[in-house]
Amino acid sequence: MKKIDFVSILKTLIAFFSGAAVCILIIVFFAKNPSNALKTLFLGTFSSKYYFGTMLNTASLLMISGTGAAIGLKSGNMNLGGEGQIYAGAYAGTFVLVSVNAFSDSIVFLLALFAALFTGALMTSLSALLKKIRKAEVLLTSFLISAATIPFVDSLISQNQLDGNLLSLPYIKESFRFKSILPPSSLSVILFFAIALCILSFCFLHYSQKGRELQLWGIAPEFARFSGFNEISSSTAALLISGMLHALTGFFAVCGTFYTCHKGFYSGMGWNALSASLIVCSNPIALIFAAILLSWLYTSADLVGLTQGFSFDISGIVQGCILFAIALAFNSREKK
Numbered sequence: 547m548k549k550i551d552f553v554s555i556l557k558t559l560i561a562f563f564s565g566a567a568v569c570i571l572i573i574v575f576f577a578k579n580p581s582n583a584l585k586t587l588f589l590g591t592f593s594s595k596y597y598f599g600t601m602l603n604t605a606s607l608l609m610i611s612g613t614g615a616a617i618g619l620k621s622g623n624m625n626l627g628g629e630g631q632i633y634a635g636a637y638a639g640t641f642v643l644v645s646v647n648a649f650s651d652s653i654v655f656l657l658a659l660f661a662a663l664f665t666g667a668l669m670t671s672l673s674a675l676l677k678k679i680r681k682a683e684v685l686l687t688s689f690l691i692s693a694a695t696i697p698f699v700d701s702l703i704s705q706n707q708l709d710g711n712l713l714s715l716p717y718i719k720e721s722f723r724f725k726s727i728l729p730p731s732s733l734s735v736i737l738f739f740a741i742a743l744c745i746l747s748f749c750f751l752h753y754s755q756k757g758r759e760l761q762l763w764g765i766a767p768e769f770a771r772f773s774g775f776n777e778i779s780s781s782t783a784a785l786l787i788s789g790m791l792h793a794l795t796g797f798f799a800v801c802g803t804f805y806t807c808h809k810g811f812y813s814g815m816g817w818n819a820l821s822a823s824l825i826v827c828s829n830p831i832a833l834i835f836a837a838i839l840l841s842w843l844y845t846s847a848d849l850v851g852l853t854q855g856f857s858f859d860i861s862g863i864v865q866g867c868i869l870f871a872i873a874l875a876f877n878s879r880e881k882k
Contacts, residue, residue, distance in 0.1 A: 559825060562825055562839075562868060562871060562872055565867040565868040565869075565870065565871030565872065566843060566864075566867075566868065568867050568871075569843075569847070569863065569864045569868070570584070570587070572860070572863060572867075573587060573847075573850055573854075573860065576860075577850070577854045578854055579854070582853075582854075583850050583853075583854050586846065586849055586850050586853055586854075587846045587847070587849075587850050588846070590846055590849040590850070590853075591845050591846050591849065595728055595729070595730070595731060596730050596731045597731075597845060597849060598728070598731070599726070599728035599729075599730075599731020599733035600731050600732065600733070600845055601838070601841045601842050601845040602728075602731075602733050602737055602838070602841070603731060603732045603733045603734070603736070603802070603803060604841040604844065604845060605737070605740075605837040605838045605840075605841035606733075606736045606737040606739075606740040606741075606798075606837075607736070607740075607795050607798065607799055607803075607815065608815075608818055608819050608822050608837035608840060608841060609741065609743065609744055609822075609833060609834060609837045610736075610739075610740050610743060610791055610794055610795045610798065611628055611632065611792050611795040611815060611819035612819040612820075612822040612823045612833045612836070613743055613744055613747050613791055613823075613830055613833065614628070614788040614789070614790070614792045614794075614795070614819070615788065615819050615820045615822075615823040615828075616747070616823040616828035616829070616830055617747065617751075617760070617784050617787050617788050617791070617828075618684075618784055618785060618788035619764065619823060619824075619828040620751060620760060620761050620764050620784065620828050621760045621761070621763050621764045621780065621781050621784030622763050622764035622765075622767055622781065623673075623677075623685075623764075623781060623784060623785050623788070624684060624685040624688075625670065625673075625684065625685075625688045625785065625788045625789070625792070625820075626685045626686075626689035626692070626816075626820070627669060627670070627673070627688035627689055627691055627692030627695075627789075627792075627816070628692070628792045628816025628817070628819055628820060629692055629696065629812050629813070629814075629815060629816035629817065630669065630691065630692025630693065630694075630695035630696050630699075630816075631665075631666045631669050631670070631692065631789050631792035631793050631796070631816070632792050632793065632795050632796035632799070632812045632815050632816055633695065633696055633699050633796060633807075633811075633812040634665045634666065634669060634695050634699055634793065634796070635662040635663070635665050635792065635793025635794065635795070635796040635797050636662070636793075636796030636797055636799060636800050636807045636811070636812065637665075637699045637702065637703070637715070637796075637807050638658075638661040638662050638664070638665040638793075639658040639659065639661055639662035639793075639796070639797040639800060639801075639807075640658070640715050640718060640797075640800050640806065640807035641661070641715060641807075642654065642657050642658035642661045643655070643658045643718045643719070643722050643800075644708060644715055644716045644717075644718060645708060646658075651719070651721045651722065654722075655722055658722075658797070659794075659797060662793045662794060662796065662797035663790045663793055663794060663797075665793050666789035666790045666791070666792050666793025666794070667786045667789050667790050667793075668789075669688075669691055669692070669695065669793075670688065670785040670786055670788055670789030670790075671782075671786060671789070672687070672691055673687040673688045673691060673785060674781075674785045674786070677781075678777075678778075678782070684785065692816075696812075700809055703715060703807070703808070703809055713808055713809050714806045714807060714808030714809065715806055715807045715808075716806065717805050717806045718800065718801065718805050718806065722801055723801060723802070723805055724736060724798075732802055732803045734802045736798050736802050740837075741834055743791075743830075744830040744831060744833050744834050745830070745831065747830040748829070748830040748831045751830065756779075756780070759775050759780045760780045760781070760783070760784050762775065762780075763775070763777065763780050763781045763784075767781075792816065792819075795815065795819070796812060796815075799811065799812075799815070814844075814861075814862070814865050817865065817869055818840060818844065818865060818869075820869070821865075821868055821869045821872050822836040822837045822840050823836075824872045825839075825840075825872060840868070843864060843868070844861055844864065844865065847860050847861040847864040848860075848861045
């Protein structure tokens with residue numbers, strides 16, 4: 547089995563810091579007070595429990611969705627539909643939480659969790675089916691399915707008859723919300739779940755027979771096929787897991803951060819998770835640190851935008867620069 551390519555990780559990290567350097571130049575050039583802007587960028591996140599907790603909370607969501615992206619990449623399937631899967635999973639779970647009242651809260655929560663996971667798996671199963679039947683590229687079909695799902699979910703929210711709100715579903719009950727462990731931020735036990743998920747995923751990929759088979763489909767699919775490995779139980783299963791983890795991210799974002807499913811909350815989550823996975827070449831253990839690094843940068847960029855009064859979305863530009871730089875490094879690595 548192919549060992550961890552530290553050279554590729556180093557090259558991707560260089561690409562990340564190159565993208566970050568471009569972002570710093572943009573901030574310095576457009577900020578009203580460049581010195582204060584840079585101080586806020588590097589130290590602002592650690593200035594209060596709220597911002598520090600927000601950073602770790604964002605990191606926990608990136609770890610979960612990033613693990614989904616990593617498993618897809620390891621199997622040779624780049625899942626570009628993360629945003630739609632996050633949004634659809636959040637909607638399905640929230641709809642069950644706010645509309646089902648016939649059972650106890652614990653049963654309703656489990657039903658909502660199942661609904662979210664099923665929705666994510668359903669979306670990626672379509673990509674897996676198209677790949678099997680029509681040889682369609684997963685990165686294209688997953689993106690198109692996601693692009694079609696997002697406005698569909700928007701329309702479902704606009705037509706919701708539960709409270710007449712055109713922008714979101716009703717808020718979930720207190721009993722369904724994860725308690726904050728670092729008030730007033732939204733940081734919750736999801737962080738520990740996310741770290742455990744990364745560690746277990748690493749063990750699965752590198753120390754189990756099924757995990758090694760899954761990686762073989764990503765490294766040498768023809769060899770895996772002629773070796774008699776089952777593509778449905780490996781490559782397709784990886785896609786289903788990827789979709790479920792993205793949907794789980796959306797469900798946890800509702801229960802731990804937003805307490806409702808509203809339009810646009812998913813923005814950037816899927817792409818940021820993919821960025822985190824690409825930085826570390828889909829290594830789930832290293833993903834923990836990549837998620838924290840990206841979360842620090844994005845949280846700091848939001849804080850700079852808030853305090854410096856930018857007339858444009860500085861956080862969106864930062865995310866775009868980072869993703870573009872990492873994509874270039876990944877593309878050059880794939881051509882070798």
